[in-house]
Amino acid sequence: MAARRFVSSVCGFLSSIFALLLIIVITRTFVLAPRKHSAEPCQPQDTDFIKVEGELLERFQAAIRFQGVSYTPHVYNGEELAKTRDFIIKSYPKVHSSPLVEYEVVANYSLLYTVRGSDALLTPFLLMGHFDVVPVENREKWEEDPFGGNVKNGFIYGRGTIDNKQTVFGILESVEYLLKNGFQPKRSFYLAFGHDEETGGLEGAAGLAERLREKGVEKLEFVLDEGMTVLDGIVPGLDKPVALIGSSEKGSLTLKMSINCTGGHSSMPEKESCIGAMARAVSLLENNPQPSMFGTGPEKATFEHIAHKMALPFRVVMSNLWLFTPAVSWMLSRKPTTNAIIRTTTAVTMFNAGVKVNVIAPYAEVVVNHRIHPSSTVQETLNYDKQLVNDPRIQWDIIAAYEPLPKSPYGDTDFGYQTIRMSAEQVWAYAGVVVAPATLIANTDTRHYLNFSENIYRFSPTYMYPDDPPRFHGVNERISVKNWEQAVNFYLHLIKNADEAKLQPLHSHGHEL
Numbered sequence: 001m002a003a004r005r006f007v008s009s010v011c012g013f014l015s016s017i018f019a020l021l022l023i024i025v026i027t028r029t030f031v032l033a034p035r036k037h038s039a040e041p042c043q044p045q046d047t048d049f050i051k052v053e054g055e056l057l058e059r060f061q062a063a064i065r066f067q068g069v070s071y072t073p074h075v076y077n078g079e080e081l082a083k084t085r086d087f088i089i090k091s092y093p094k095v096h097s098s099p100l101v102e103y104e105v106v107a108n109y110s111l112l113y114t115v116r117g118s119d120a121l122l123t124p125f126l127l128m129g130h131f132d133v134v135p136v137e138n139r140e141k142w143e144e145d146p147f148g149g150n151v152k153n154g155f156i157y158g159r160g161t162i163d164n165k166q167t168v169f170g171i172l173e174s175v176e177y178l179l180k181n182g183f184q185p186k187r188s189f190y191l192a193f194g195h196d197e198e199t200g201g202l203e204g205a206a207g208l209a210e211r212l213r214e215k216g217v218e219k220l221e222f223v224l225d226e227g228m229t230v231l232d233g234i235v236p237g238l239d240k241p242v243a244l245i246g247s248s249e250k251g252s253l254t255l256k257m258s259i260n261c262t263g264g265h266s267s268m269p270e271k272e273s274c275i276g277a278m279a280r281a282v283s284l285l286e287n288n289p290q291p292s293m294f295g296t297g298p299e300k301a302t303f304e305h306i307a308h309k310m311a312l313p314f315r316v317v318m319s320n321l322w323l324f325t326p327a328v329s330w331m332l333s334r335k336p337t338t339n340a341i342i343r344t345t346t347a348v349t350m351f352n353a354g355v356k357v358n359v360i361a362p363y364a365e366v367v368v369n370h371r372i373h374p375s376s377t378v379q380e381t382l383n384y385d386k387q388l389v390n391d392p393r394i395q396w397d398i399i400a401a402y403e404p405l406p407k408s409p410y411g412d413t414d415f416g417y418q419t420i421r422m423s424a425e426q427v428w429a430y431a432g433v434v435v436a437p438a439t440l441i442a443n444t445d446t447r448h449y450l451n452f453s454e455n456i457y458r459f460s461p462t463y464m465y466p467d468d469p470p471r472f473h474g475v476n477e478r479i480s481v482k483n484w485e486q487a488v489n490f491y492l493h494l495i496k497n498a499d500e501a502k503l504q505p506l507h508s509h510g511h512e513l
């Protein structure tokens, strides 16, 4: 009898706990779930629209043909970068002759533009991009010549189409159009196009930032550089495209692990070679990823912004991360793209060892590239690796390192973020795009501009499907002709929206993809 009473009171207690949990989950999902940026009242349609055909398409195809490859810091194809620079100056006559525009070459190849506004009281903004590209490997795997700029099945193929010539030439096309149509900005703005972003921007972005300081620029309203993109079918549970605006940027730690061995004749090998010891270290690093930081950083805001647009089961889960964080962390860990949002990533990018087939390798070295989650640090990342590998024979050298960058605001009154958001919504309104802040999973030249503004964002108007992220620095990099057109119009909207003294209600019309 007593046992029965005990069991029924335990059951009663558990059922009330369950009921309480259910109430909390439902309340948070349908009542408290933050509705980010409820639809703004629409203003009269902005009829400005640049159609990409004829010379606008041919100019971008020509831009792709320049092979301005940067290899390592201060080592790049200067001749091709000079041709790109000269092509830019020749191809946009209004930009390069307007009395409103001052331009100059910095560090031989990079370009800095000052577009003078009429209202000196309005703080200028900066749009950035870069026209250098990474080298092409596996050329034979490309469907089209990586420097041909050919159009196939509606796509422009080429190295640099999405990293980052679409930004440089999208901005130039929009400014040329605006100047041709008598646009006279109230708010001044700068354009900074670098020539060595892919090796850290030590000449280009660093030189452009120094030049801004020399010109007396102290503060910028906001800075927009390449970055996250519009994702369609990549974020689980979301059947709408999401434009992720990089309001934070991961840190970076590039490590060299090395080990020396006795060497000698391969007929008398030790139990373990340098190569074996290093392979063990690599295997440990790859099979024990750095800990998930999901829910501790900016990625939490990403999902809070999109939860209300997700399919119901995901909406319930994302609105109750207090309960479902472990499950969501596991789910997001399963794909390289979403995994990159929730943890410090570990990429073993180089492995060199061995000198001859019959000689025991006297030395082995491995390069590991970490991108550090905003809730972690360089030191924590290094400590984790060393503790995991735990091999006193291995020497650790830091090749390059910088902490996660400062977080920029994304509130309803933050001019820079909201201007970028509105511009993205204007271009992709037809597709029902949702916009959210996010952590940029890679790195940009923005770290050279931190002193100019706390409002630094990383977003490229690139529309990506699940098979697109590997095209960054990879095979068959491409952009659809329609997305190139959207990129041009994104910058057109952005420049016009940024020319307002303060935030305006959204007027929007989408461009079919």
Ligand SMILES: CCCCCCCC/C=C\CCCCCCCC(=O)N[C@@H](Cc1ccccc1)C(=O)O
Pocket (backbone or CB within 6 Å): 163, 197, 198, 199, 200, 226, 227, 228, 229, 231, 234, 235, 252, 302, 337, 338, 341, 441, 442, 443, 444, 445, 469, 472
């Ligand atoms: C729920 C969220 C899902 C997230 C999915 C993310 C999908 C990927 C989308 C966009 C990522 C593209 C990154 C574009 C910017 C990268 C530019 C770049 O390559 N930067 C270099 C800069 C660098 C830094 C240090 C030395 C040399 C070069 C880089 O990051 O390596």
Ligand SMILES: [Zn+2]
Pocket (backbone or CB within 6 Å): 130, 163, 164, 197, 226
């Ligand atoms: Zn880039």
Ligand SMILES: [Zn+2]
Pocket (backbone or CB within 6 Å): 134, 163, 198, 473
């Ligand atoms: Zn890149």
